[in-house]
Amino acid sequence: MFKDRIDAGKQLAQRILNYKNKDVVVVAIPRGGLPLGAIVAKALNAPLDVVLTKKIGHPINKEYAIGAVSLGNKFITDSGEVSMSYIEDEIRSIRALLRQRQDQYYKNSKPKVLKNKIVIIVDDGIATGNTMLATIRLIKDEEPSRIIVAVPVASLSALEKLNNSPFVDETVCLLIPRHFRAVGQFYTTFNSVDDKIAIQILEESNKQFK
Structure with a gap:
């Protein structure tokens, strides 16, 4: 168990201190990944950015991802019997949301360049x-030198998928529970993180890199 995202971020940072002062960009998945990402970025003396992508949920079960969309690209992992009209409608809707989020998150800055960087993706x-x-x-399309996934907790099946991916160079996970229902069950406090807090975390974290 982790007390909260701060506790998880501190523990996670200790596991990847070998990347301190290297050519790293820490990329957090909004919004829950931002509190951890800021702690990891500070520990590694690295800039923090966010992944402006969003999953395409299956029409029957929105929590089940059949792909993901960014403002410039899309990637479908498992469309199955899902119609292309549904996917195209979802892409349009998601991109409208991502444009809104981009305006919010990058009001005073620009996205970090990931080409030839060690990218550490952090989530809760x-x-x-x-x-x-x-x-x-989608991140691979930006041509980073390495992609590392760092999380406090993950299901065994998820880790197996990541470890079998040709695009992942390293995975770091502190806790791999035998029985996994949801991420929140492994945190004593698992409050939601709204956009306002996430943006504050991002801007505060990057002050020294302006």
Whole structure:
């Protein structure tokens, strides 16, 4: 168990101190990944950025990711019998939301360049791994030198997917529970993180890199 995201971020940072002062960009998945990402970025003396992507949920179960969308790209992992019209409608809707989020998150800054950087993707946990895999595929298009996934907790099946991905160079996970229902069950306090708090965390973290 972790007390909260701060506790998880501190423990996670200790596991990847070998990347301190290297050519690293820490990329957090909004919004729950931001508190951890800021702690990891500070420990590594690295800039912090966010992944402006969002999963495409299955029409029957929105929590099950069949792909992911960014403002410039899309990646479908498991469309199955889902119609292309549904996917196209979801992409349009998601991109409208991402444009709004981009205006919010980058009001006073620009996205970090990931080309030839060691990218450490941080989130507060991984359940199925489908959203993370799709996000990784989109980040790979930006040509980083390495992609590392660092999380406090993940299901065994999710880790197996990540470890079998040709796009992931390293995974760091502190806790791999035998019985996994949801990320929040492994935190004593697991409050939601709204956009206002996430933006404050991002801006505060990057003050020294302006």
